[in-house]
Amino acid sequence: MSLTVFEKIISDRGSRYAVSGGPASNRDEALALLSELKRNKRFAKATHNSWAAVLSGEGVKDDDGESGAAQIILQMLERAGLTDHVVIVTRWYGGKHLGGDRFRHVVDAVRHYLAETGR
Structure with a gap:
């Protein structure tokens, strides 16, 4: 598993955000990345650790x-055409x-992830 994490990217009125993600070809792999993050x-x-992925053409x-x-x-x-990859926005x-x-802030966090990972 290769999890990429960008911490402390957004701060607003005390709330702090991070974004992370990595390759996942099915729901179990996506959940495994989430577990790795939560270690x-x-x-x-x-x-909150909100996440989404397009796996085998299906949004999860x-x-x-x-x-x-x-x-x-x-x-x-979906707009970026990024499939088999999970992105997690933490607040x-x-x-x-x-x-x-x-x-x-969720939009900005995902944009940050896509820009930083060259996706």
Whole structure:
């Protein structure tokens, strides 16, 4: 498994974001990457680890309590044509509601991942 992690990429009103991902050809491999990420206590204690992947032409996603976040990740992966790859956006809640800005941060996190990994 090769998991790529970009930490502390966005900070807003106390909430902090990271983005990570790696190759996965099925749901089990995607979940294995998520487990690998959560072996780091900081990520295990995160408020949300929302993720999505396009696996064998099918979109798979999990909001992990951040309603709507995984759908945004999935749409961006589909638009980028990135298949058999899982992207995880992690958020540590900082105590203040971000409203619609939380979706902008998810978009920015995925853009960061795609740009940094050359995808």
